[in-house]
Amino acid sequence: MDLILVNLIDGLVTGLLLFMLSAGLTLIFSMMGVLNFAHASFYMLGAYFAYQISIYLGFWMGLLIAPLVVGVLGAGVERYGLRRVHQYGHVPELIFTFGLALLIEELVQFIWGKNAMPYEAPESLQFTAFSIAGNSIPAFKVFMIFTSVLIFIGLLYVLTRTRVGMIIQAALSYPRTVEALGHNVPLIFMGVFGVGTALAGVAGVIAGPVLSTFPGMAFVLGSIVFVTIVIGGLGSLWGALVASLLIGWITTFAKAYNLRMEDLLTTLGFTKPEPIWDSAWRDLWTLTSPQIADILPYILMVLILIFRPYGLFGKRDA
Numbered sequence: 001m002d003l004i005l006v007n008l009i010d011g012l013v014t015g016l017l018l019f020m021l022s023a024g025l026t027l028i029f030s031m032m033g034v035l036n037f038a039h040a041s042f043y044m045l046g047a048y049f050a051y052q053i054s055i056y057l058g059f060w061m062g063l064l065i066a067p068l069v070v071g072v073l074g075a076g077v078e079r080y081g082l083r084r085v086h087q088y089g090h091v092p093e094l095i096f097t098f099g100l101a102l103l104i105e106e107l108v109q110f111i112w113g114k115n116a117m118p119y120e121a122p123e124s125l126q127f128t129a130f131s132i133a134g135n136s137i138p139a140f141k142v143f144m145i146f147t148s149v150l151i152f153i154g155l156l157y158v159l160t161r162t163r164v165g166m167i168i169q170a171a172l173s174y175p176r177t178v179e180a181l182g183h184n185v186p187l188i189f190m191g192v193f194g195v196g197t198a199l200a201g202v203a204g205v206i207a208g209p210v211l212s213t214f215p216g217m218a219f220v221l222g223s224i225v226f227v228t229i230v231i232g233g234l235g236s237l238w239g240a241l242v243a244s245l246l247i248g249w250i251t252t253f254a255k256a257y258n259l260r261m262e263d264l265l266t267t268l269g270f271t272k273p274e275p276i277w278d279s280a281w282r283d284l285w286t287l288t289s290p291q292i293a294d295i296l297p298y299i300l301m302v303l304i305l306i307f308r309p310y311g312l313f314g315k316r317d318a
Contacts, residue, residue, distance in 0.1 A: 003135075003256070005132050006132050006135045006137075007249075007252050007253050007256045008249070009132075009137055009141070010252050010256075011245070011248040011249035011250075011251070011252035011253065012145060012245065012248065012249075013141045013144055013145060013248070014247075014248035014251065014252060015244040015245035015246070015247060015248025015249060016144065016145055016148030016149070016244065016245070016248070017144060017148065017203065017206070017207055017210075017248075018221070018224065018225070018228055018244040018247060018248060019148055019151075019152065019228075019240055019241050019244035019245070020147075020148050020151060020199065020202060020203035020206065020207075021039075021040070021043050021199075021200055021203040021207075021221060021225050022225050022228040022229055022232075022240045022243075022244055023151060023152070023155060023199050023237065023240055023241075024039060024042075024195070024196035024197060024198070024199030024200045024203075025039045025196065025200070025225055025226075025229060026229055026232075026234075026235060026236065026237055026239075026240040027155065027192060027195065027196045027199065027237075028192060028193055028196035028197075029229065029234055029235050030234075030235030030236070030237070032189055032192060032193065033090075034082065034086070034090075034093055034097075034193075035090070035093070035094060035097075035226075036097050036193075036196070036197075037094060037097040037098040037100075037101050037222075038077075038097040038098070038100040038101040038104060039097075039196075039197070039200055039222075039225060040101070040200070040218040040219070040221050040222035040225060041100065041101045041104035041105060041218045041222075042070050042073070042074055042104075042197040042200040042201055042204075043200040043201065043203050043204040043207070043217070043218060043221065044104070044105075044108060044204060044215075044217050044218040045070050045073070045104065045108070045201065045204065046066050046067060046070045046200060046201030046202065046203065046204025046205050046208075047117075047119065047204035047205060047207065047208030047213045047217065048108060048111075048112060048117065048204075048208075048213060049062070049065070049066035049069050049070065049201070049205075050062035050063060050065075050066035050119070050204065050205040050208060051117045051119035051208060051213055053065050053066055054119065058122065059121070059122035060122065062205060063202075063205050063206075066201055066204070066205050067198045067199070067201035067202045067205060068198065068201075069201070070197055070198055070200065070201030070204075071194040071195060071197055071198030071201065072194065073197065074193055074194045074196065074197025074198065074200075075190050075191065075193060075194030075197075077100065077193070077197075078189065078190045078193035078194070079190050081096060081100070082096060082097070082193070083186065083189075083190075101218065101222075104218075105215060105218060105219075108215050109215045112215075114214075114215055115214070116212050116213060116214040117208075117213040117214070119208045119209055119212075119213040120209050121138075121140040121209040121210075125138075125139045125140040125143055126138075126139070126140070127139050129141070129142045140209065140210070141210075143206075144206050144210070147202075147206060151199065151202065152237070152241055155237060156237060159237065167183055167188065168188055168192060171183065171185050171188045171189070204217075224247070224297060227247070227297050227298060227301045228240060228243045228244050228247060228297075229243070229311075230301050230304065230305070230311060231243035231246070231247070231297075231300060231301050231304050231311060231312060232244075232311050232312055232313055232314070233310060233311025233312055233313040233314025234310075234311060234314055235314065236311065236312075236313040236314055238313050239311055239312050239313030239314060242312060242313065243311075243312065246300070247297045247300075250293075250296050250297065250300070251293045251294065251296060251297065254289040254290065254292070254293035254296055255289070255290045255293045257289060258288050258289060258290060259288065259289040260287075260288055260289075261286070261287040261288065261289075261292075262286070
């Protein structure tokens with residue numbers, strides 16, 4: 001039971017960290033219809049900017065300033081790059097953001113090098129918050145959980161309970177009507193893109209000390225972010241949260257418990273193959289859950305696409 005609680009907390013941390021990253025992409029897609037391939041690169045920039053700021057001003061100033069800088073950069077990318085490409089359709093947008101991701105990675109390596117940066121959690125959070133059966137839960141993980149929850153509540157409140165949220169959502173579906181009412185639709189889109197990239201920056205600031213700050217960190221989480229929003233439903237904030245938690249718990253429990261594929265297949269009624277059978281089928285029986293933990297989210301995505309193509313919380317016309 002104690003091990004289950006530890007894994008629940010670890011999976012919760014992983015899932016909420018993934019949610020912080022996918023929330024910005026969900027916001028951008030739901031409001032603008034843009035799948036930003038460079039989103040994880042802004043997450044990486046958040047970690048590197050926070051590291052650089054923390055050297056002189058400390059972690060907390062990095063947490064405050066780095067997302068703002070990333071958000072301004074994101075708004076600039078939308079204003080002077082993506083806006084010009086948007087009129088030509090989704091394919092040019094994807095090519096533009098893909099090229100931007102490569103450019104950001106090269107710039108990071110040029111400025112900071114290819115080695116990991118010594119970016120660490122603040123000393124004020126380097127203690128054990130509580131222990132479960134001898135397993136210590138760091139205070140920084142608890143901080144990550146509360147930060148993620150606050151971000152979710154804040155986004156949900158702004159989008160559903162405020163005038164600004166209503167204008168943003170109306171601007172997506174009825175841009176000409178909103179513009180006729182006196183609102184600057186291009187400015188709204190630029191602001192949404194900036195906020196979305198700033199959220200990615202927040203995720204980078206918080207994840208940097210835990211997952212390491214290095215040039216490949218965007219590549220590590222880049223694909224899983226898109227898996228998350230596909231499972232949750234494109235444009236659904238609730239879907240992003242549920243899918244992130246599912247992925248976090250699935251991968252955590254798969255790595256913690258050494259379950260054998262042979263036991264699972266036997267339970268499902270399959271018979272263990274003879275030595276003369278195809279080697280690939282025999283190798284499948286020797287796999288364990290830690291070996292396939294990282295591909296389980298992709299398997300879940302395929303199943304979702306087969307049985308519910310619009311995602312867990314997506315709309316049928318999404």
